[in-house]
Amino acid sequence: MIWLRNWAFMLVFYTISVPIVVTVPISALFGSRAVIVHSTIWTRFHRWCARWILGVHIRIEGTRPTEPAFYACKHQAMFETLELQGLLDGPAIVLKRELADIPAWGWAARRYGAIVVDREASAKAMRNxxxxxxxxxxxxxxxxxxxxxxxxxxxxxxxxxPGFAGLYRALKMPTVPIACDSGLVWPKKGPKLPGVITFRFGEVVPPGLPREEAEQRVHAAMNALD
Known part of the structure; x- marks a missing residue:
């Protein structure tokens, strides 16, 4: 049954995703707001498929701020990269350069407002x-x-x-760590499993703290579900 659900998910999600992703550059012609709306439609479709085909439910713990914030999330699966786009109302997402360089899609991602990061972390890349x-x-x-x-x-x-500390210092925004346990039901290898994925919003870390303290508090809260 688990493999049957996985095959059904791949068939439905990826088949419908092709025209959604292919048409993103069209939305990008109308600016970042249009791309955010387009992306939200895709993420809601992804959630629907996860819920009704795979049996994956979402549980939210803690409270997120009502004002814009700097979110730092645990990363165990592709799931949260899509889910948080809708859950956080279209945040600007720090994206590795390899994805931003994909023809057409990468351009649309930049129009969405993706923040491109170079893994080499050179001084110039950090400034950009x-x-x-x-x-x-x-x-x-x-x-x-x-x-x-x-x-x-x-x-x-x-x-x-290092990019986290640089952005924490430069943005001077309230920082919200997010713990998630998506890897338990959405493993990198093997079938996706029915179950509950929890997103836990941690205590807000105020701007202006020493680097070591800010990193320690965020790191601990991000791993609170492990």
Missing amino acids: MMREASAAKATGRSILIFPEGTRVLPGEHPPLK
């Missing part, structure tokens, strides 16, 4: 990332980063990448 994040903040949007840099297995707690 902070400039793009500051521009997004100026428009009243929240910023979302997966500060571990890549997907990790449940129970793994790698240190935060």
Whole structure:
């Protein structure tokens, strides 16, 4: 039954996603707001497929701020990269350059307001990332980063990448760590399982703290579900 659900999910989600993704550049012609709406439609469709085909439910714990914030989320699966787009009302997402360089889609992602980060983390790349994040903040949007840099297995707690500290210092926004346990039902390898994925909004970390303290508080809250 689990494999049958997975095959049905892949058939329905990816078949319908093709025209949605292919037409993103058309929405991008009308600016970032249109791309955000377009993306929200896709993420809601993804949630519907996860719920009704795979049997994956969402549980929200904690309270997120009503004002724009800097969100730092645990990254265990592709699931949260889509789910948080809708859950956080279209935040500007820190995106690795490899994705931003995909023809057409990458251009649309930039129109959406994605903040491109270079994994080499050169000084120039860091300055560009902070400039793009500051521009997004100026428009009243929240910023979302997966500060571990890549997907990790449940129970793994790698240190935060330098980009987090740079953005925390530059943005001067309330920072909200998000713990999630998506890897338990949405593994990187093997079938997706029915169950509950929890997103837990941690205590707000105020701007202006010393780097070590800010990173420690965010890192601990991000891993609160492990």
